[in-house]
Amino acid sequence: MSAQTFSATIAGVTKAIERPRCSFVVNGIGDCSFDVISTGAAYVPSDGDAVVITLGGAAFWTGNVIEAQAQFLGPTAGTRVTVTAQDKNHLLTRALHNTIYAAGSLESTIDILTGVGGNWTDVGITKDAGQATGPTLDVVTAAWMKGHELAKYLSALSGYIHCVDAASAIKFWSPGSVSSGVTLSTANSNIEVVSWQHDRWDYRNRVWVVYGPSEVRTVSDPFNGDGSTRDFSLHYRVASAPGTITLTDGATTVVAPVGVYGVDTSMEWTFDAATGSYGAIRQKNTFTVLSSSWLLTASYASQFPNYVFVDDAAEVAARGQWNDALALPDVTDLDEATASGAAFIRTSIPRPKTCRIVTRTDGITAGSTVVVSLSEIGISETMLVQRIDVTFDKSGSNADPLYTLDLVSGSELADTSAALFQRIVGGGGSSLASGSSAGSGSVTTTVITLVEGDLGGSRLNGSVHTTWTPTREHREWRCPASGDFTAHAEVWTDDAGTSVTPRVYDITAAAAVATGTSSTSTTAVKQQLTFTATAGHDYRLELLPGNTTNAVYGLGKVRV
Numbered sequence: 001m002s003a004q005t006f007s008a009t010i011a012g013v014t015k016a017i018e019r020p021r022c023s024f025v026v027n028g029i030g031d032c033s034f035d036v037i038s039t040g041a042a043y044v045p046s047d048g049d050a051v052v053i054t055l056g057g058a059a060f061w062t063g064n065v066i067e068a069q070a071q072f073l074g075p076t077a078g079t080r081v082t083v084t085a086q087d088k089n090h091l092l093t094r095a096l097h098n099t100i101y102a103a104g105s106l107e108s109t110i111d112i113l114t115g116v117g118g119n120w121t122d123v124g125i126t127k128d129a130g131q132a133t134g135p136t137l138d139v140v141t142a143a144w145m146k147g148h149e150l151a152k153y154l155s156a157l158s159g160y161i162h163c164v165d166a167a168s169a170i171k172f173w174s175p176g177s178v179s180s181g182v183t184l185s186t187a188n189s190n191i192e193v194v195s196w197q198h199d200r201w202d203y204r205n206r207v208w209v210v211y212g213p214s215e216v217r218t219v220s221d222p223f224n225g226d227g228s229t230r231d232f233s234l235h236y237r238v239a240s241a242p243g244t245i246t247l248t249d250g251a252t253t254v255v256a257p258v259g260v261y262g263v264d265t266s267m268e269w270t271f272d273a274a275t276g277s278y279g280a281i282r283q284k285n286t287f288t289v290l291s292s293s294w295l296l297t298a299s300y301a302s303q304f305p306n307y308v309f310v311d312d313a314a315e316v317a318a319r320g321q322w323n324d325a326l327a328l329p330d331v332t333d334l335d336e337a338t339a340s341g342a343a344f345i346r347t348s349i350p351r352p353k354t355c356r357i358v359t360r361t362d363g364i365t366a367g368s369t370v371v372v373s374l375s376e377i378g379i380s381e382t383m384l385v386q387r388i389d390v391t392f393d394k395s396g397s398n399a400d401p402l403y404t405l406d407l408v409s410g411s412e413l414a415d416t417s418a419a420l421f422q423r424i425v426g427g428g429g430s431s432l433a434s435g436s437s438a439g440s441g442s443v444t445t446t447v448i449t450l451v452e453g454d455l456g457g458s459r460l461n462g463s464v465h466t467t468w469t470p471t472r473e474h475r476e477w478r479c480p481a482s483g484d485f486t487a488h489a490e491v492w493t494d495d496a497g498t499s500v501t502p503r504v505y506d507i508t509a510a511a512a513v514a515t516g517t518s519s520t521s522t523t524a525v526k527q528q529l530t531f532t533a534t535a536g537h538d539y540r541l542e543l544l545p546g547n548t549t550n551a552v553y554g555l556g557k558v559r560v
Helices: 088-094 106-114 147-158 313-319 334-348 418-425
Strands: 004-010 018-025 031-038 050-055 058-074 078-087 096-101 140-146 161-164 169-173 179-185 193-198 206-211 216-224 231-233 244-249 252-257 269-272 280-283 295-303 306-311 323-328 353-359 369-374 379-395 398-409 451-457 483-493 500-506 511-515 525-533 538-545 552-559
Touching (some): 031 058, 058 088, 088 161, 106 169, 147 169, 216 525, 306 313, 353 379, 483 538, 500 552
Parallel strands (some): 206 323
Antiparallel strands (some): 018 031, 018 379, 031 078, 050 058, 096 140, 231 280, 244 252, 244 295, 379 398, 451 552, 483 525
């Protein structure tokens, strides 16, 4: 493109600058550098001064000064100051977290971080108005974790990439969902230099996740009744067997003693050290089996670190075993450790094509996609823009920008859809944390069930209605293959005067396929709704409020 008007301000004052360059980075911090030459009294910007570069009359790059190096050129030549600035993503590095965030949607976690008293709020970051609900995450542990580390962790678990914009608003979005609309090709005459390669340096398809500190800790292991299960296998190494269990059904709570299996033969509940990997709580078959409205919680001492094994069965079958171990000393929750192991494998199995293209085409942003059509060198791909470096051919108040694009795509198993990019950046389509369909080359684990779909819902926005209604911020799940599935729902109400009942609704067939039990609990109560689903049908979670006096809430996942 031809030269455009160019200007730069530092702390709101227009300055003549030389040798400007800047960058934009996905899941990272973009920077900018330039020289300011002054004669007479030296001008040196202060740390934190706002920098705004304008191109064609619009703000092009914004950030803050982090470094200024002054060089005296002589009494007549003056002073040259080389300035380095970082874009607003650097605000994340100023936050510090030592918190465990409860399971919920990606947006609900962002709401906490950017809400009143939130760690990101404290450093000036707000939530972008266009933030999507995003996938459902398990518990997130941030032990003495800096803000940018937490943002990358959320990206790995969710499969979404993130950026803090010029207005200091953070947004996470699904990679591949934003297109630049640009095709780079010789036919379009918009490529100056191009190079590409493919590699797989860090391939892994099996991982042992070693999680938790080296100490004994008390853990809580929850289980939902289902009307048939009497044996509940524990998920953590047992240092001392649980002496009691807690049984909860709405407002009813019962603490039951636990004996030793094979010894205390008259007791309803016993611990059997030989069942499952870590033992099991067993119910004697002469007692009434727990229905789906009951929650059993076993609290006991566990010797950490604990272990969970995650693998990609299809990759192992195709290429043999490629093993690794992942240490997470600050994580003490099984679901979080498993989701982290799944994210680790997803980032290790793609065979990406990386491409670097130099172009003068405007309008391409980091995190968007471009089409690269260069059959001349064997590449024809939709590629994700991971980084943009910009230099300027500057003449007076005009400049012609030159963009160097770092692009990525390609895999032996994945196509060039959003699922591919999510695998490359570390999350999404096959994520145990996200609740999306695992698809081809899915990640599986030997100790927990695989999340097949996310039914959405909201912890912040309730429903007030006279009949069955979808949960707020619900998500429609499309069944990948006919079979039996279980919806794991959490429901609660603002006030016990209003009950709430969940159901799974087949949108395609316009029929309810499973209905839960009525609850008046004001805290989240878990229910399991088992149903038979048909391939290609869409399903959602719906709620039936008892009246319109109070709001009711619901969240749901589908698991095999």
